[in-house]
């Protein structure tokens with residue numbers, strides 16, 4: 001586990017440095033917009049999606065410099081979604097990563113623009129990166145667009161806003177979490193695998209792993225909402241909407257975390273002794289407290 005933590009910190013530092021480069025401001029008139037973007041981009045995110053992207057790259061022998069723009073793009077999409085999710089007409093959250101939400105610092109107008117600015121920059125950095133093979137870019141960018149769009153996070157957020165309540169069907173909850181949370185994990189795995197020339201069955205195995213891990217991650221998020229404190233978890237907690245805890249209770253939800261994690265690990269058995277870091281990542285996420 002210590003080795004994994006060292007690897008985690010290495011990739012996190014690489015991503016942090018590159019994100020600063022990508023989001024450096026060259027136009028003084030845009031200072032406040034960049035401040036708003038960088039406020040949330042560098043407010044202590046765990047960088048889990050980039051980490052998964054690098055782990056998958058390693059499976060296929062892809063050097064980190066070929067993946068760093070993609071890893072940053074995943075984090076930019078994730079951060080854009082957090083800023084938007086916290087807005088008053090969405091989740092109306094006041095605290096994110098232990099700090100005031102972006103719109104409370106910069107206003108709703110600036111926060112909305114920061115989110116869109118980050119989102120669009122994500123596509124730009126991958127497309128402009130000469131390290132990413134040209135023939136892979138259309139498939140990678142298409143996956144990244146798909147995961148955000150109507151059949152991805154936007155759709156998941158819509159269903160969450162309009163249909164989430166304590167008595168909703170399990171299928172509705174499943175739809176929300178596959179699209180809001182698991183799908184970006186899946187895209188992190190599949191886009192990195194595409195750059196690594198993975199076979200279709202390997203991409204499918206990684207998507208299966210990511211979907212199950214994303215689910216376990218989300219149930220854990222709900223458990224933290226239900227049993228943690230704002231100070232510990234570092235964000236506004238949601239008790240009001242339907243979630244795994246409302247549907248199954250705390251104990252059953254904990255069992256589900258283990259069940260989905262086991263499914264995730266089974267999915268990547270095809271990589272035999274090369275799946276050590278995927279196993280370590282799953283165990284690390286199981287232990288998270290925020």
Ligand code: GRG
Nearest residue numbers: 045046080081082084085153154157180181221
């Ligand atoms: C992509 C701009 C854009 C919009 C899409 C707003 C929206 C539509 C979707 C919301 C998606 C969302 C916020 C899902 C929650 C996912 C989740 C479990 C977040 C917590 O992830 P961590 O723990 O967070 O990795 P840190 O703080 O570590 O980065």
